[in-house]
Amino acid sequence: MRFIEEHAKWLQHHLKSRSGERKGRLERGHGHGETMFLERVWWPVFGNxxxxxxxxxxxDWRGRPYFLDLVWMPGDGRCKFAFEIKGFGPHVQQTDRIRYRQELNRETYLHVLGYKVIAIPYDDLAEQPDLTISLIKMLLSPYLSSVIWTTDTLDWSAMCLRLPCAVTNHFVRSILYKSSRLTGVQPYKHFNR
Structure with missing residues (x-):
């Protein structure tokens, strides 16, 4: 299914499951940067x-609610990634010392809660999404291994084979090799050599 249709269905699903400020924030907050990240980075990597x-x-630590741009919680939710799309204007030029401190404290507290916070530069999404794709693949590949070892039917072409650089490809192969020695499952046979 194409990204535009899938994104619309996904967004509608989340809107239907929310009410009050949570719904209002989704209507107001899921904007251009978040959609660009999903279309130019996430969709090419995962296809869903x-x-x-x-x-x-x-x-936050004071009990005040705030909203993360995107959170990915695969499987049982023990692994949590917070993706924050950061534009230069709102996050650098239009900030002051108080807002800057609050932003850093917020990110530190998210780490305390178990989130892995990933800052995505808006300009990279617009100008060089391939860099962000490579970094996301390197970052997430160790966490995808828990899925990899449970089946040998995983579609590697959708998950890892579109790696744009040899270093990343080598990194993923080494993870697969080491883990296969422990589990007996050999998913690395699906790599194009």
Whole structure:
């Protein structure tokens, strides 16, 4: 299915499951940067929007709610990634010391809660999404291994084979090789050599 249709269905699903400020924030907050990340980075890597949550609400250490751009919680939710799309204007030029401190404290607290916070530069999404794709693949490949070892029917072409650089490809192959020695499953046979 094409991204535009899948994105619309995904967004509608999340809107239907929310009410009040959580719904209002999703209507107002899921904007151009988040959509560009999903279309130019996430979709080419995964081909779906499974386990992604837009404008995800968390409370800070003071009990105040705030919203993360996108949260990915695959499987049982023990592994949590927070993707924050950061434009130069709002996150650098239009900030002051107080907002800057609050942003850093917020990210530190998210780490305390178990989130792996990933800052995505808006300009890279617009100008060089391939760099962001490579970095996301390197970052997520160790966490995808828990899925890899449970089946040898995983479609590697959709998951890992579109790696744009030999270093990343070598990194993923080494993870697969080491893990296959422990499990007996040999998913690395699906790599094009």
């Amino acid at each position: 929007l499974d386990d992604l949550h837009p404008e995800y609400e968390v409370c």
